[in-house]
Amino acid sequence: MLSWLFPTWSQPAQIPSASTDILAEPLHHPALTCLRDLVVVGGGGAWPPRATYRDSWPLPLRAYDTAFRAMEPSFPVKESSTDNSHNRKLIDSFRSRMRAQLDQHVNMGDVLSALERAESDSESCSQGAWLGYWLCISFLRHSYRWGVTPIVSEAQNEVSLDFPHQLDVPWSYIQRHFGVTSPGGCMTSLMYSNLRADDHLEYSVTVGMPEDHHSTEYWNTKLIVSMEERALPMYHLFARAIAFVDAGDMTAAADTLKSANDVLKLALKFFFTTMVDATLAQSIWLAYVQGYQGWTLGGIDGISGGQSLTFRTLDSFLGIRPFPEPEKESLHLPTVQRDWLNFLRKYDIRAAVKAHGEDGTAVAAELEALVKQLRLWRMGHMRRMQPYESVHRPERMTMTSGISVVNASDENEMIKHLKRQLGQRLAQTV
Template sequence: MEVSLNDTVNQSRRTEYQCRSRGLLQERVDMEKVKAVLSTSENGHFSVIKNEAYNGFYACISALRHAFRWGTVPVVKVAQRDKIIQFPPELDLPWGFIRRRYGITSQGGNVMSNLQCNIDNATRRVAYAINGSMPEPIPSAEYYLIYSFTEPERKALPVYYHLVQSIRCYEKGQRQACLAHLQGISIHLKSVFRIYYENVVESKIPRHVFTAYIQGFHGWAAGEFIEDEYVEYDGTSGAHLVLFNVLDYFLGLEPFFDEQDFMRYFSHSQRRFMASVKAHAFRTAAEQANNFGLTEQFEKIAKQLRSWNYALNTVILNPPANGT
């Protein structure tokens, strides 16, 4: 589709899309059946909708809500002026169940819904693509971004294992075993960061493609009134990645989000895990005990994290103009 800078044309395109969306949803969705199934699942009959299926449903409804919220890709200025979105009931009713199921409060999606639940187990296929009919490199760039937010969590499983085991060993006074697990964290973080270094690059995700055709769709910049107070939601952010919040807590660093934002964008199970890591983090205790072996390993992990943050912000997402 040709990009327009005319507000009247853009609003007309948005209205046309939203009208077609309302019509198709009303025609194809049996609201009574949807409500009955979701209510049965919510009331304790979890076998009605398996976890994997609910994750896919989460991704589907989130993608449809983002599409309805913006109405066009690329996102246009006139859409950003809309701060209260009147969703069709077919997208509103399920979202209430989703909010309660996952323990999130945002009206829009997050990294879990829009990216991590939106790719198959073989990390080869995107279920709900934004730009499936667009010419290359747009679809490929979309895939590489989703892959780069999904694969690191798979690679992070050994990191989580060693992190939890290091806490267990420290609390049992097993200092050498604890040291070995801290070393294991450093080793496995390398393969996690490699995903970003190899995929979040200009050659795979060109900046002009990322900004125009991918990034905007995952934003939100709208909200709702809660007890007569307007609350706005930001939409999807790289800061929603669980691994880096866990590492911040484990290293005794201040989190990027405040408690309210964690409630908006992280599921209750993710929040419980992060809270447990925070409660049992022992870097400060190791420093106070002058355990130089452990503190040295903590510093190595922190250095890896600082290096990755620098690369992400200066080289990967903002490469030099000449591409070198």
């Protein structure tokens, strides 16, 4: 049943710029306005967003890049220890050295002036620069939170943590600018913003590690960013389909959604042909890629695959409930992303098409085809994730970065827990 997901796939030489197509769209409709805002406001003119880095930031903020570069090589270790006292020394030493770096390089008076100006004058700090700075501060906060990667139970046991004021003060500006409330990073800050235009990662948590560690870290980010690149034409088609339904042009709406189904099929093929051991090594992913993206402090989770805008857009467009609680979604999704999703949810295209009666039959069939593809992806993903999440890591408690520490006695119980959660969402995908 899943054979169509796994054919041999080769990357095209160049993916057309769907962002350009969206900005040049001649149709006028609130759905297209929300999508343009995602591209212009959320991504600084492109989606997925292309952050800009150190040289584009206001001068005082560049000290944070200096601090992270100094700490970057000492965050990962080749061999994890199960000795809590040893790990406590590692964590405390790393945090102490980071505080020293921040004290040495960061002038908080100048930083505050730069942030105040950036907040009030968009010309002093572009959206790309904001995204790059958010990325840098996120990496600093996550590495300070864990103190060592692979993460260890000694850090997982912490219930609270005081961060250096150099990391807390700018975080409040970042939260206001993007409209997020989490104390930690998210998919937008740690992943979307970390893949440079030259296809390299800006920051890394595997400096000094073997090549397979670097490759797995790269492909973990590349997979997420490339899914957004491949899904963006689908977002455009969804917005156009809504405009056609509102105009009563059901033939154009059906044709548009047929194209959306084709786009989704290619995106899902890419997902499954990339999520293999040759690119994402199972022995490395859990320890060096997934772990540091967690958070756990204050009952707040870290990065989850469920934060992917691709799959939230599908759920929202298709009306697959329950929708996330607004307070929980605002932890990790910036305002413009939530505005896009909430527009799709409120519009409820399946209800709108149903109101057209028999005239909407072909459109309804294309919507059901989208649901079928999403169900098949969730079935395949449930199987594909198991070997990645079940790797034995004795230095840590069972945890996913997006669900925090799980009350499971071993990896097998952990997988059962995850399968229950994924199975519940599969059952809701109707």
